[in-house]
Amino acid sequence: MFNRYIGIDYSGAETPTSSLKGLRVYLADDDSPPREVFPPPGLKRYWTRKGIAEWLSAELVKGDPVLVGIDHCFSFPVKYFQEYNIPLDWGLFLDDFHHHWPTDGENMCVEFIRDGRYGIGSARQGKSTWFRLTDRWTASAKSMFLFDVQGSVAKSTFAGLPWLRFLRQQKIPRLHFWPFDGWDIPAGHSVIAEVYPSLWTRRFPIEKRDNDQHAAYAVAAWMRRADANGSLQKYFKPPLDKDELSLVVIEGWILGID
Numbered sequence: 001m002f003n004r005y006i007g008i009d010y011s012g013a014e015t016p017t018s019s020l021k022g023l024r025v026y027l028a029d030d031d032s033p034p035r036e037v038f039p040p041p042g043l044k045r046y047w048t049r050k051g052i053a054e055w056l057s058a059e060l061v062k063g064d065p066v067l068v069g070i071d072h073c074f075s076f077p078v079k080y081f082q083e084y085n086i087p088l089d090w091g092l093f094l095d096d097f098h099h100h101w102p103t104d105g106e107n108m109c110v111e112f113i114r115d116g117r118y119g120i121g122s123a124r125q126g127k128s129t130w131f132r133l134t135d136r137w138t139a140s141a142k143s144m145f146l147f148d149v150q151g152s153v154a155k156s157t158f159a160g161l162p163w164l165r166f167l168r169q170q171k172i173p174r175l176h177f178w179p180f181d182g183w184d185i186p187a188g189h190s191v192i193a194e195v196y197p198s199l200w201t202r203r204f205p206i207e208k209r210d211n212d213q214h215a216a217y218a219v220a221a222w223m224r225r226a227d228a229n230g231s232l233q234k235y236f237k238p239p240l241d242k243d244e245l246s247l248v249v250i251e252g253w254i255l256g257i258d
Contacts (some may be wrong), residue, residue, distance in 0.1 A: 001185065001227055003064040004029045006037075007219025008052065009197060009212045010071045012155030015109050016050040016163075023047040024216040025055075030228070034220035036213065050104070053163040060172045060190050067227070069195035069219040072156040073144040074164060074180070075252040077130045084124060088250045090180040094165040100124040104162035110155050114147070132251040133244060141196060141254075167192065179253050183237055183245070193255040195219050200256070222256065234258070 004027060011022030019039075023046060026034040039047045039055075060066060074090075076097075081088055086096050100120050103110050113119035126145035135141040140151075147154040168177065174189045176182070185191055197215035200222040206214045226232035235256055240248060 002067040004066045005220045005223040006068045007216040008070045009215040010156040010160055012110055012159035015107050016104050017048045019044040019046040021046050022212050024212045026216040026220040028220045028224040034217045053166050057170050060175055065188055066190040067223050068192045071195055071197055072160040074194040077132045079130045080126050098162050098165055103159045110158045134253045134257055137257050179249050194252055196254045
């Protein structure tokens with residue numbers, strides 16, 4: 001289905017232009033296994049969130065179908081939509097979130113909005129007991145509203161959502177945000193999907209990579225292998241009933257959960 005596979009291990013630390021060791025990118029293609037992609041030469045040793053978004057935008061316009069897996073939640077539980085009367089539309093959710101949590105702003109970080117110094121995040125809070133259906137289908141996924149614990153996905157989610165909005169606004173031809181743009185992937189389209197590296201990190205030897213590097217590597221390696229052996233397509237259509245499918249196109253789904 002794809003020619004290239006990009007795995008991204010995400011970090012919500014510091015600001016959008018901070019060079020973060022926890023941001024890692026691995027790229028594989030149908031002829032070669034994953035290799036690490038480093039930021040362009042310059043002052044930054046490691047990737048920034050803004051840098052990754054801009055790099056991805058440039059990669060996705062090249063035309064060949066690419067599968068991108070990013071390690072943070074792409075949406076919130078339907079309970080959140082109901083609590084704040086947000087229409088059941090992913091694009092409107094991203095706009096509403098960005099209005100209250102502008103974490104892509106210059107010199108902005110998640111903690112500044114949590115503390116009430118900037119933004120109006122207090123008007124859009126969630127409870128750590130709220131889970132999406134896809135979270136409940138995993139053994140260890142944490143709520144995106146559970147901050148300040150080991151393994152939390154909250155900060156990376158709150159920092160990453162505005163950059164999904166950024167990519168969506170680029171109007172990149174033949175780009176499919178799965179599953180929000182539909183369960184079926186049109187031929188020749190690139191896909192951006194939510195992933196959970198812990199599903200796959202133990203399936204591949206860690207070798208000399210650190211944990212962040214290995215998480216991004218495992219995402220790219222699994223996607224490449226699943227596409228090569230023909231199993232990937234079934235993961236784009238999880239075994240859900242009609243009501244669950246209508247829920248998940250709002251809440252999102254973790255690629256690889258079966």
